[in-house]
Amino acid sequence: MSLTRLSVTAVRNLHPVTLSPSPRINLLYGANGSGKTSLLEAIHLLGLARSFRSTRLHPVIQHEQPHCVLFGEVALAGGLRAQLGVQRDRAGEFVIRQDGKNLRSAAALAECLPLQLINPDSFRLLEGAPKVRRQFLDWGVFHVEQHFLPTWQRLQTALRQRNSWLRHARMDAALQAAWDRELIAASEQIDALRQAYLLQLKPVFQSVLGELIELDGLTLSYSRGWDKERSLADVLASSLSRDQQLGYTQAGPQRADLRLRIGGHNAADVLSRGQQKLVVCALRIAQGHLLQTVKRGRCVYLVDDLPSELDEQHRKALCRLLEALDCQVFITSVDADFVKDFWREDTPLAMFHVEHGRITQTLAHQE
Ligand SMILES: Nc1ncnc2c1ncn2[C@@H]1O[C@H](COP(=O)(O)OP(=O)(O)O)[C@@H](O)[C@H]1O
Numbered sequence: 347m348s349l350t351r352l353s354v355t356a357v358r359n360l361h362p363v364t365l366s367p368s369p370r371i372n373l374l375y376g377a378n379g380s381g382k383t384s385l386l387e388a389i390h391l392l393g394l395a396r397s398f399r400s401t402r403l404h405p406v407i408q409h410e411q412p413h414c415v416l417f418g419e420v421a422l423a424g425g426l427r428a429q430l431g432v433q434r435d436r437a438g439e440f441v442i443r444q445d446g447k448n449l450r451s452a453a454a455l456a457e458c459l460p461l462q463l464i465n466p467d468s469f470r471l472l473e474g475a476p477k478v479r480r481q482f483l484d485w486g487v488f489h490v491e492q493h494f495l496p497t498w499q500r501l502q503t504a505l506r507q508r509n510s511w512l513r514h515a516r517m518d519a520a521l522q523a524a525w526d527r528e529l530i531a532a533s534e535q536i537d538a539l540r541q542a543y544l545l546q547l548k549p550v551f552q553s554v555l556g557e558l559i560e561l562d563g564l565t566l567s568y569s570r571g572w573d574k575e576r577s578l579a580d581v582l583a584s585s586l587s588r589d590q591q592l593g594y595t596q597a598g599p600q601r602a603d604l605r606l607r608i609g610g611h612n613a614a615d616v617l618s619r620g621q622q623k624l625v626v627c628a629l630r631i632a633q634g635h636l637l638q639t640v641k642r643g644r645c646v647y648l649v650d651d652l653p654s655e656l657d658e659q660h661r662k663a664l665c666r667l668l669e670a671l672d673c674q675v676f677i678t679s680v681d682a683d684f685v686k687d688f689w690r691e692d693t694p695l696a697m698f699h700v701e702h703g704r705i706t707q708t709l710a711h712q713e
């Protein structure tokens with residue numbers, strides 16, 4: 347998938363603009379505060395109906411404007427096209443449209459426009475809470491396994507039901523036992539899907555990592571969220587009184603995590619910021635490769651401030667890997683020269699200068 351057209355209206359400081367990006371490499375350059383990250387944020391909004399900079403969308407809407415509007419045309423696999431639109435106003439109202447029809451959820455947007463973000467905050471995938479790693483893992487499972495979303499929704503419903511029962515005990519124990527069976531079945535399925543996905547991801551990750559940086563002995567492992575020697579039914583039964591005290595279910599796939607370790611240490615504790623960024627790049631690029639091999643889908647990479655934390659050699663190595671992915675990539679950098687010369691001559695490259703919120707294309711890609 348790639349964006350063939352993008353229109354942005356009233357996002358942060360950006361003037362209304364319509365772009366025809368290159369299907370491969372797009373470089374956005376300009377001074378600090380010119381609007382580069384805002385353009386990536388606009389693409390993120392189109393693909394996920396949310397920002398990566400702020401959990402609230404309010405700050406993304408341009409001052410004095412009632413709403414922001416994104417529109418994109420996406421080239422899908424097999425020569426198909428999709429028209430996506432997202433509008434969000436200050437009261438929090440959303441309109442999400444695909445091919446002229448209103449949608450209730452953003453899942454269809456994500457399916458048409460699978461996005462991968464690499465930015466100066468990327469180290470949070472290693473350092474942050476388990477939730478960030480579960481989101482990373484579930485992004486992959488969602489995109490390669492069509493049963494994931496309905497199963498995950500079943501799991502959320504059953505879990506909400508159980509947590510409410512733990513707090514209020516307003517339901518008959520027999521009825522709750524039926525809900526527990528539903529919870530256990532959905533949990534086991536989610537766990538199996540996650541495990542199957544990781545089994546495929548691991549070797550791809552190791553090989554991508556090897557091309558970026560030498561980090562001998564870095565391992566990626568998965569913990570499913572409950573004791574691996576015991577069934578979830580058993581664990582839920584034995585922790586019932588503690589769950590009732592706490593008012594929520596402690597064990598289950600909602601507590602799963604990924605562990606990245608090196609030489610007996612947590613990778614986040616010993617690696618430098620630059621090394622952490624490269625590990626995260628390898629994880630995200632590996633997901634892109636897997637999406638291509640399993641579903642022949644392509645993700646769009648948003649790489650904000652590519653040069654930060656990386657020396658010249660690693661910038662080049664990262665660009666080579668992004669180029670080899672054969673995906674659409676949007677890269678921002680303060681200085682165009684940093685990343686301009688890293689590409690092969692036959693790679694379609696477009697360049698855009700961002701200045702005080704205005705975007706001007708300075709190099710058109712060759713078809
Ligand atoms: N809601 C908003 N309306 C108008 N301008 C905004 C809004 N939010 C942020 N800005 C301004 O947008 C500019 C663009 O920031 P950003 O995209 O982060 O720049 P860059 O990534 O190029 O350094 C900043 O100067 C900021 O002050």
Ligand SMILES: [Mg+2]
Pocket residue numbers: 379382383384650651
């Ligand atoms: Mg920026």
